[in-house]
Amino acid sequence: MLILGIDTSCDDTSAAIVENGCRIISNVVSSQSEIHAKYGGIVPELASRRHIEMIIPVVDEALSQAGVRLDDLAAVAVCHGPGLIGSLLVGCSYAKAACYARGIPLVAVNHLEGHILSVFLGESAPEFPFLSLVVSGGHTSLYVAEDFGSYRELGRTRDDAAGEAYDKVSKLLGLGYPGGPLIDSLAAMGDPDALEFPRAYLPESLDFSFSGLKTSVLNHLHHRTQKTASAGPLPQKEVQDIAASFQKAVVDVLVRKTEWAIKRQGVSRVSLAGGVSANRSLRDRMKAMASERGVEAFIPPVPLCTDNAAMIAAAGYHRARRNEYAGLELNPRAYLPL
Ligand code: KG4
Ligand code: ZN
Numbered sequence: 001m002l003i004l005g006i007d008t009s010c011d012d013t014s015a016a017i018v019e020n021g022c023r024i025i026s027n028v029v030s031s032q033s034e035i036h037a038k039y040g041g042i043v044p045e046l047a048s049r050r051h052i053e054m055i056i057p058v059v060d061e062a063l064s065q066a067g068v069r070l071d072d073l074a075a076v077a078v079c080h081g082p083g084l085i086g087s088l089l090v091g092c093s094y095a096k097a098a099c100y101a102r103g104i105p106l107v108a109v110n111h112l113e114g115h116i117l118s119v120f121l122g123e124s125a126p127e128f129p130f131l132s133l134v135v136s137g138g139h140t141s142l143y144v145a146e147d148f149g150s151y152r153e154l155g156r157t158r159d160d161a162a163g164e165a166y167d168k169v170s171k172l173l174g175l176g177y178p179g180g181p182l183i184d185s186l187a188a189m190g191d192p193d194a195l196e197f198p199r200a201y202l203p204e205s206l207d208f209s210f211s212g213l214k215t216s217v218l219n220h221l222h223h224r225t226q227k228t229a230s231a232g233p234l235p236q237k238e239v240q241d242i243a244a245s246f247q248k249a250v251v252d253v254l255v256r257k258t259e260w261a262i263k264r265q266g267v268s269r270v271s272l273a274g275g276v277s278a279n280r281s282l283r284d285r286m287k288a289m290a291s292e293r294g295v296e297a298f299i300p301p302v303p304l305c306t307d308n309a310a311m312i313a314a315a316g317y318h319r320a321r322r323n324e325y326a327g328l329e330l331n332p333r334a335y336l337p338l
Helices: 033-037 044-066 085-102 111-121 162-172 179-187 211-228 236-265 280-293 310-321
Strands: 002-007 012-019 023-031 075-081 106-110 130-135 140-147 150-156 269-273 296-298
Touching (some): 002 044, 002 085, 002 111, 012 044, 012 310, 033 044, 075 085, 075 310, 106 111, 106 310, 111 130, 111 140, 111 310, 140 236, 150 236, 162 211, 162 236, 179 236, 179 280, 211 236, 236 280
Parallel strands (some): 002 075, 075 106, 130 269, 269 296
Antiparallel strands (some): 012 023, 130 140, 140 150
């Protein structure tokens, strides 16, 4: 069963062909990072305009790399939320038009379900139930995946998502966008114990909070500028230390809270998903924690952590198997609970 997946939820235009929900035949991602970099974050209007330019070439490329035509598809799976409404509209409009023109069934996929099921595109896939930490630019949540289509949220961020904190701290440091990969690289050269940034463990809950950490980095930079009375750029070593100390605070919280969730739920499998799970330190420390606890860890390859349409096609396959098709009246939704 061949499914064309489409994701235009944020700032990447992506299309993929996936067979039976697990074999990627093509997965094309056109990044807009360069467009948004000079603003230090995504400009929604620019994102939607770029999606309009890219959607047809990106889908054509995914079909051509896979050597298939629209008529060979069992369904088109499109991400209809959550995300930026103007961006989502482009993918949904394309998908509906293609399905209408060719008489292909349409499947609507929640972006978060796509991230959770990205783990089925890796080399080894978990059995249900498993714990999934979804950690991206827009979300930071812990779920128990009980079956395909059945997810129970245990906790979520009360303010900033972890990726958002990375992007904002990167902007404060004058590094660029997206901040995650930049801070990840700088952190590898810094001292993670150079600065003591706060960790919001919220002990009674599996919720997260990262806005205090971001403010603490901001305060540190203010004090630093006042002390030296210089507004010039920080020495590279200092930037590396801030990056490493900030990253350690984020990863400490993500790993510790995942460990609590494992204990509370008594699960024996854990997975990571979303852009921040591309982070080297998070991947290593999550694996180490899982192995200490005798829990199996499933972490998708890096290109499947950040936004991609293969994960949408994989989730779409399982919906199609259950005959959960969408009508052509499908509308995207910026806020869409899983
Ligand atoms: O899943 P994703 O591609 O888009 C959303 O659904 O939000 O995640 C993007 C986020 C950005 O905030 C980016 O800075 C972060 O993932 N990210 C990283 C890394 N690579 C991407 N954060 C930390 N370390 C990385 N290596
Ligand atoms: Zn995402």
